Amino acid sequence: MAEESFLTDDFLRQLINVGEVDILVGLPTHNNAKTVGSVVHAIQSGILSGFPRERAVIINADGGSRDGTPDLVTGVSIDDMRPASKLYALRTLHSITTKYGSSPASGVAFRTILAAAELLRAKACVVLSPESANIEPAWLSKLLQPVYRDGFDLVTPMYRRHKFEGLLITNLLYPMTRALYGKRIYEAYAPEFGFSGRLGTQFLGQDVWTDGTDGAGVELRFTLAAITGKFPICQSFLGEKVHVERSSADLVPALRQTVGTLFAALDRDFPVWGAVTGCEPVPSNGTDQEVLLEPLRVNRKRLREMFSSGVAELESVFQSILSPSTLAELQRISRLGEDECRYSAELWVRTIYEFAASYQKSVISRDHIIQALAPLFRGRAFTFLTEHRNASADEVERSIEDLCLEFERLKPYLLEIWKPRE
Amino acid sequence: MRDLIISELTQALHDIARSFAHFLPRFIVMLILAILGWVIAYVVKAVLRSILRLIKFDKLSEKAGASQLLAKAALPSTTEVLSRFVFWVAWLGFILLGVSVLGILGLQDEIARFFLFLPRLFVALFILFVGLLAASFFSRAALLAAVNANMPSPKVLSLAVRSIIIVFVLSVVFEELGLAEQTMLVAFGIAFGALMLGLAIAFGIGGRDLARGFLEKQVVRSKKQENEDELSPL
């Protein structure tokens, strides 16, 4: 059955004109005019300083911007048609754009970038976020050099974060990926990462594009595919993670992209993670993750309230998902006051594992399972915030390390409640 | 006198014998049909059970919440229930067919009407089943959405959604069965209004991004204080 190609004729023509490249920079955008200007100039500088002799291209996959974002991106191309540029460059630098749809879909954007990378036979690729206003030209080298010169296939970033930011990563995604897949990757789901053309082509050929969703969270699948495919992975420290304005309503989509993708992947990857024991460190460049400690105003009370009301209201749903003992324990702690309520690491791990198993069995609609996790995450966040209110960077690190070990320790439990395919 | 009685008796016996003889073959046919029907119904039941097992009907009905209902009523699984139901219906059908052969007046009409009624019964049952599924799904979706959006009394909302959908389903079922149409008209009026509400909720769930964006501009300004204290989870 012939599928509609997702690459437009015009884009293909532009790709023909670019020809083979050594470096490809992918930039998915949607109405990022405020921040993308500094990002593309940093990209241009990064290429000219780090890879002056290499053939490079910037591919902008745009999801129907209305604020002129694509023009800002193509504006940094360097060629002989615009000789007025003051920059010195040995080669032409193409910056091309394509509109993949009229609404943002990160999966389609990523697929477009991968397709371009394969057609242009790029050796090393990097995907960057148009929102990282603090990007520096050196980031390009940090994400590309390990692929281009040292033979790695995937480079994930490391950031300087506040100790309370990214709890979904530090309390769920990182420990679970580490425990199950056996690799200590801090940011398995990041807006910027580097990868080799080889890995990109392999992933493009996998059957992950037709599952009906718009592919949100596909970057996580990519990291997992690199792990299961035994591709060499390393991490590079970049800088501070830019804060994007968020509201509490963003939690469910974030859960879908991360936890939803992870759970779905667990099903498919069972032969791999079922056999993994222990975990390996992943080579890192630059300093390790840093933790910022300045006090941050957080509404912990609200978190606890949403947690306990969630546990109460969703009892019928949890009955389908959790084991009776876990549910009972949750109900017990949810009734405790602010000072006593503590969502311990062990309980959290059991919760997650039971959710994963239920997801695999599809006891109820899978999307509902993910949504049901939201109030429980809030409870865990509350506990983490309370326990580490005055903690130092080392204490936070140790605590997360303990959580990781807990995930590892209870892995046999997950294997027990997991239902293997017939 | 004695001869008269004997002849009358003989006549009566003759009549009985004759009507018996008249009746017997049909009775035999009826028995044959009944036995045949039993065999066929058994085969149908077995086939249906296999098919249902294959499509994991149990799982589906678990999601519909039907299994829980049956379990509460101490009934076996839905596959079993449905297979047995079909068995009985099929066998009953054959028996009734046999009975109609007996040629008892009046009964034939009733039997005919029964057979006409059967397909509508099946349709109604199907609608009920699907409706239960939908009610369960949407009520849970509403529950989750309400909890995550921090709306007040999410259980009530969820129950409301479930009730409305069930009422609607029931009204359709009853209409299908042709029972209590007048009552159903009124109930339908109510159900229709409820359907609109259900749709509004479903639309809200589906377009919640848009709705949220819109609401944020209108309502959340006042709630900005709350949101400033939020962390980004990623």
Next chain:
Amino acid sequence: MPLNPDVLWYKDAIIYQVHVRTFHDSNGDGIGDFQGLEAKLDYLQELGINTIWLMPFFPSPLRDDGYDIADYQNVHPSYGTLEDFRKFLESAHDRGIRIIIELVANHTSDQHPWFQESRSSQDNPRRDWYVWSDTDTRYKDTRIIFLDTEKSNWAWDPVSKSFYWHRFFSHQPDLNYDNPAVREQMWEVMKFWLDMGVDGFRLDAVPYLVEREGTNCENLPETHLVLKELRRKLDENSPGRMLLAEANQWPADLRPYFGDGDEFHMAFHFPLMPRMFMGLKLEDRKPITEILQQTPEIPPICQWSLFLRNHDELTLEMVTDVERDYMYDSYAVSKMMRLNLGIRRRLAPLLDNDRRRIELMNGMLMSLPGTPIIYYGDEIGMGDNINLGDRNGVRTPMQWNGETNAGFSTAPPEHLYAPLIQDPVYGYQAVNVLRQKASEHSLFNWMQRILAVRRSTGAFGRGAIEFLYPANHRILAYVRRLGNETILVVNNLSSSAQAVELNLRGYKGNIPIEMFGRNMFPRVGDLPYLLTMGPYQFYWFRLRRL
């Protein structure tokens, strides 16, 4: 065949650069001479060139391959006599070939009688003919040109106990052009040769004629005045002769050497040459188009001179450091190949003896705006010998056949002025004129054909140029126009096949006729014109509207 009578003959010229010493030896002493060169004029006529640029052949101690002159009005005895030269000149003219000779105006050999007198004492009348100083601190801001051998532009003269100025080797003292006697004498020299019938001069090292304190002593206005004076006298005395400037400068700095058409007729476009090689390696036309965009307009009677290689190193003075490093890493991996900020290799070895690349570079040479120069031996793809020191590796004997001494000389091989190239790839048994003439697909035959096509139209030499900028940056495409003639040139700089869409909207309705095979190509319509090109391929299309 008569000479082209046009006073702008140099715009239609195809120049062959040769040193008489390297070409052919008639008297068996192992050194080429004028009689030998004369004997080979038929070969050159057959090749299709119409101008010869002779490298210095005046008497000289030969410490800089003849650029250190000891007598301006004679011929070095190894090459023959003045009479030999006169006869050679006549023979060339008979074949319609013009002769350009070198005039090394900036400096002489320290063996020249003028310098011997000048240094003898402070009171000598020729003292002021050179630039003397008691200290070596004057003109501090001046760069050193022969970086690999010289440490300073001043040299100590033990005879007169003072320093003398030399921009090149220390045995080549600079003449003092502030002295009117020097200027007068130089004109006398020129007149001598003009009266003999020479058609033009290549003036060597012109930017450095005059020095002034506080400047970099290059391209000074006073220098231009001197040159304009010489030109004026030339036009008066012998109209229709040509002056060619050797000035290794950025295009903007080269522009003044044309004046208002009252200084030089021609100048070498030095900055373009390395960029052609760079564009080829990068597979990107950007270096080429950018330098040509920066090239200023020149007076209508003036002409650029283009070349791929010459007797010197492939100079990388007029490129940035990044570009120079790139060129070194691409073309001169071995440090031995590098000299004085340049690369001392011949054309064929630079291009890995890749026939397609050689053809492409020649194709560009023949189609970009300017008069092309072919370095002797490059028409058969001769190789080089970098072990011969300085730039002598590219100045080995011409290879005529596979016999002894490659048919260059009957002398014993050890008497040759330089050893022959003998390696299996470029050696004279493999690469020589005789074999190539016999083979239809040889480089020599191909060069003949391209020169014939080039000569068939004046658009290449005299026409305007308009660059097309197709989105595929590996394709260098431009249109040459002269009157009614329009020629489309498309070059694929890439080692792989390419597709390119050209915006030929202004030429809609024209039929492109490929100039080598003379076959028609599809007519230009509304849509972008699609061409598919093989690796390093180029097309020359005559656009015909019928």
